[in-house]
Amino acid sequence: MIATLGTSLAAAVVAARNHDGDVIGLVFNLGIPLVLFILGWVVGGRRERAHLRDLARREALNANILRTDLRAYGPADPTAGALLVSAEVVIGTDYCKAFFAGLRKLVGGNLRSYETLLERARREAILRLIEQARSRQFNALCCVRLEASNVGKGIMPMVAILAYATAYRVPDTATTN
């Protein structure tokens, strides 16, 4: 990302110095990355905020579902049985974030944009697990496991999260009152 922007800037400077009058070249070399950057910033930012709102809404709906990464069930309804549920999601970042991450890499430190990307993907995967469990009349998850891998190339990571857990039924405490 930095390399392409850098070479376009360099090419633009060289063209201007040589008085090539090659305005079209300048427009292409500088314009395309700039357009992509703005596109990533505006549209990407909007999509991310919409996704985060959607995640918050679904998490509020499913807040009463117990989820643990314990291998033990705790109180479980033996007649309801248990089932392996799995969910996967692949989320990519946008051009603007990738550009800033590239800058950050030069000085080191937290890559905050990638941290939020992974967090979004994990929240989405776990919510899909819960929704699957709910659709089969289970109300608890145990032994939640998450696997992450990168399916993108170079500086544009596309993170693939595979989440799996065992769904089971916790006896409703309301009926025991």
Next chain:
Amino acid sequence: MLVVNTETLPGYRIIATKGLVQGSTVRAKHLGRDIAAGFKNLVGGELKGYTELLTEARREALSRMLAQAQELGANAVLNVRYSTSAITAGASELFAYGTAVTVAQDGQA
């Protein structure tokens, strides 16, 4: 066939342990999806093509594992785990493994 990723099943007892069963798939990305994903990556968000690819791979690996368990005469697979590894650029393996057992409901022989 009961499948869980814990070591026990609520309401069931293990009668016999058959052994380790496994299933794996190696999937490569479709070129069209790759290019489309490249464009989608400019604005970010979920890449549904890849998600479906991963889902198919997972179902396939799981069904191969269950077929092995069936051959052993088991009626449940416990402690299922998944593992992924990138074989080459653009292809990745999804590996599922677990322990095949015979279970019976508590309170029965």
